[in-house]
Amino acid sequence: MTMTVPRATGAVPDSATKALHRSYLRQLLLIRRFEEKTGEAYSLGKIGGFCHLYVGQEAVAVGVMAALRPDDHVVASYREHGHALARGLTSRAVMAELFGKATGCSGGKGGSMHLFDASLGFMGGHGIVGSHIPLAAGIAFAHQYRGGDQVAVCFFGEAAANIGAFHETLNMASLWDLPVIFIVENNGYGMGTAVARASAVNNLVVRGSAYEMPAEQVDGQNVLTVREAMDRAVARARTDSKPTLLEIKTYRYVGHSMSDAAHGTYRSKDEVEEYRRRDPIRVLADLMKTGGYLSDAELEAITAEVAEEVEDAYRFAEESPEPEPSALYRDVYADGGAG
Amino acid sequence: MATLTYRDALNQALREEMARDSSVFLMGEEVAEYDGAYKVSRGLLKEFGPKRVVDTPIAELGFTGIGIGAAMVGLRPVIEMMTWNFALLAIDQIINSAAKMRYMSGGQVGVPIVFRGPGGAALQLGAQHSQAFESFYAHVPGLKVVTPATPADAKGLLKSAIRDDNPVVFIEGEMLYNQKGEVPDGEHLTPLGKADVKRPGKDVTIVCHSKTVGPALKAAEQLAAEGVDAEVIDLRTIRPLDTDALLESVAKTNRCVVAEEGWPFAGVGAQVVDLIQREGFDLLDAPILRVTGADVPMPYNKHLERAAKVDAAKIQDAAKKVLYR
Numbered sequence: 001m002t003m004t005v006p007r008a009t010g011a012v013p014d015s016a017t018k019a020l021h022r023s024y025l026r027q028l029l030l031i032r033r034f035e036e037k038t039g040e041a042y043s044l045g046k047i048g049g050f051c052h053l054y055v056g057q058e059a060v061a062v063g064v065m066a067a068l069r070p071d072d073h074v075v076a077s078y079r080e081h082g083h084a085l086a087r088g089l090t091s092r093a094v095m096a097e098l099f100g101k102a103t104g105c106s107g108g109k110g111g112s113m114h115l116f117d118a119s120l121g122f123m124g125g126h127g128i129v130g131s132h133i134p135l136a137a138g139i140a141f142a143h144q145y146r147g148g149d150q151v152a153v154c155f156f157g158e159a160a161a162n163i164g165a166f167h168e169t170l171n172m173a174s175l176w177d178l179p180v181i182f183i184v185e186n187n188g189y190g191m192g193t194a195v196a197r198a199s200a201v202n203n204l205v206v207r208g209s210a211y212e213m214p215a216e217q218v219d220g221q222n223v224l225t226v227r228e229a230m231d232r233a234v235a236r237a238r239t240d241s242k243p244t245l246l247e248i249k250t251y252r253y254v255g256h257s258m259s260d261a262a263h264g265t266y267r268s269k270d271e272v273e274e275y276r277r278r279d280p281i282r283v284l285a286d287l288m289k290t291g292g293y294l295s296d297a298e299l300e301a302i303t304a305e306v307a308e309e310v311e312d313a314y315r316f317a318e319e320s321p322e323p324e325p326s327a328l329y330r331d332v333y334a335d336g337g338a339g
Numbered sequence: 340m341a342t343l344t345y346r347d348a349l350n351q352a353l354r355e356e357m358a359r360d361s362s363v364f365l366m367g368e369e370v371a372e373y374d375g376a377y378k379v380s381r382g383l384l385k386e387f388g389p390k391r392v393v394d395t396p397i398a399e400l401g402f403t404g405i406g407i408g409a410a411m412v413g414l415r416p417v418i419e420m421m422t423w424n425f426a427l428l429a430i431d432q433i434i435n436s437a438a439k440m441r442y443m444s445g446g447q448v449g450v451p452i453v454f455r456g457p458g459g460a461a462l463q464l465g466a467q468h469s470q471a472f473e474s475f476y477a478h479v480p481g482l483k484v485v486t487p488a489t490p491a492d493a494k495g496l497l498k499s500a501i502r503d504d505n506p507v508v509f510i511e512g513e514m515l516y517n518q519k520g521e522v523p524d525g526e527h528l529t530p531l532g533k534a535d536v537k538r539p540g541k542d543v544t545i546v547c548h549s550k551t552v553g554p555a556l557k558a559a560e561q562l563a564a565e566g567v568d569a570e571v572i573d574l575r576t577i578r579p580l581d582t583d584a585l586l587e588s589v590a591k592t593n594r595c596v597v598a599e600e601g602w603p604f605a606g607v608g609a610q611v612v613d614l615i616q617r618e619g620f621d622l623l624d625a626p627i628l629r630v631t632g633a634d635v636p637m638p639y640n641k642h643l644e645r646a647a648k649v650d651a652a653k654i655q656d657a658a659k660k661v662l663y664r
Contacts, residue, residue: 107445109443114443116444118444123412124448126435133404134404134432138408142408152408168396168402171401333505336446338480
C-alpha cells in the first residue's frame, strides 16, 4: 500500500502520483468542510460537550495516514475528527458519533473526544492530554512482541510534550526500540498558552535527542512534506524497529475548542490571517495547478463533492436513532454488562 | 496439594499462566534480573526470558500505559507495581485508560490486564508507604478489584484474574507474603466475585478481606472462648461484591461487623453496610459496626502505628457490641 512519493517540487509527477495528490486534496477539503459543518452543528446545539476542531491542521493527519498500512494502528488525542476521517472512518460514522447517535463509530458513547474504529486500527481519541502517548508505545510493544512489522502512530499537540507521560514513553520507546512514531502537532498554542510560555525549548524536535531518538521537524502546511517525512519514519519503524519523533509545524485557525474565539485574547487576527496564506489546501492546490493537473473547475467539483458528502453525513446523523436506554449499562465489562 | 508461602503461590500462578498462554507477560520495576522486589517473580526471567519478563525504568505512568496499549491489541500483560503506593502515579492510566476503554469505544476495545503488587501497611514504613487502596479502585466501573488473603486464594485468584478479559486491580498483602498454607497443584482457579466463608458461625458475621482475615479469625477464636459463634466471610473480590454471600450470612446471624485495613471514610465497609441495610434491613438485630484503620496518615512510631491498625481485639470488641455483650 505504501507508495513512493516524488519531491514536492521538481520532477513532473506521473499519473499515479497525480491521482494520489487528488486523493490528498479531496481528504483535505473533506476534513475542512466536515469541521466547518461540525462548528455549525455545535452552534445549533446538535453536538454537546467539548468539541475541538482541526481547521488548518488537515495536512498533518492526511500526510501521516497516507504512509500507513491498514494493519497499522493509530492513537489520537481529543482533536481527532480529521484523523478519523483520514484513517478511513466514514463521514457518517464520525458525524453520528458527534451527535451521540447509536450509528456513531463508538455507538454514541464516546463523543467528539473518543472516536474509535478498531477494525481500521483507529484506537481512539483520548481526552487527557498526553495520557494516550504510552498507549501507542504499548501497541508497538505488542507488534514487536508478536514479531509483526506493523507500526503504531500517536498524534498529540505540542503542549503534551511537557507532560511526564511523553518523557517516560519516549525513554522506554527508545530503550526498547519500539516501532512507534510520535507526531507532535505543533500548532503554537496549548489552549491559549504559546509554546514560548510553556516550553523551555521552542523547537520540540530537540527533545528526541535526549532519548537518542531520530527526530525531524516538518512543514505541516504541505501534505507532501509530511508524507515524505512519514515515509522515512515508517521505514525506520517497520524495517529497523526504531521509534521516531516528528515535530510537525502547523496552525489551527479556530479556537482551542468551541467555547473560545479564534483570536483576540492570546493571539491576533493578523497572525491567524498570516497563517491562512499558507493554507494546506491552497499549498497543494497551487502545486497541482502549477503542474497542470488541477483546473479551477476540477477544484470546484471536488469541493462540491465533499460538501455533499458532509451534508449526507449530517442528514444521516440527524435521522439516526438515539442509543437504546439499555445501552447505558452495556459494555462496562467484557461480558457485555455492568458487572 | 503443597504447602507454599503466599509469595510462592503467586509465583506459581504466574509461571503456570505464562506457560499456558504466550500472550501473558510480566512487566514492572525489578521484576526480571532482581527477581522481584518481593521475589514474587523469582526465576521467571530464567524460565521465560527477557521478552516476557520485562524490567522497566521507574516510570509507573509510562509502563502502566504501555501495558494497557499492549492489552488493547490482545496481549495479556501483568503489570507489577512495586507497591500500590507508587501506582498513584499511574492511576490516570488505570482509571482513564484501562477502566473506560471498552465503554467509550462502544464495546470495541477491551483491556485484558492485571495490575498487581503489595498494598497496605507493613511495619513502620511511615505515611507514604502504608495505605490500603481497595476502595479507591473499587469506586470505578470497568475495574475488578481482588484482594487475596491466603496462599490458595492468591494462586487461584491470580490465575483467574490473568484469564479475565477486564482490567483487574490485584492487591496483595505486603505482610502476607511469608504466610504459609495448603495450595492445590496445577489448575486451581478461584472465581472472581465470590466471597469465601473462612469460618462458619451463627451468632455474628465478621466481613473482612486481605490482611484483616487473619485478625478476624483470631477474634472469632477468642469469641468462641466466650461462647460466641462468629462467621468469618472473606470478600476476596471487592468488585464485583458477592452480595448473595453477605446477605445469606446476615440472614443467619442477624448481626454484622465489617473490618478493613483502609480508612473509614467512603471505605469498602461503607459499601457493605449500604448493601446490607438496603437489601437486608429486616435481617438486622443491631446496627452494623465497622472496624477500620485510624483516620490519619500512618505514623512511624510503632506504638502509634499499632494503635492505628485493625487488630483482633478491635474486631472482637465490635462483635461484642453488636451482640450487646
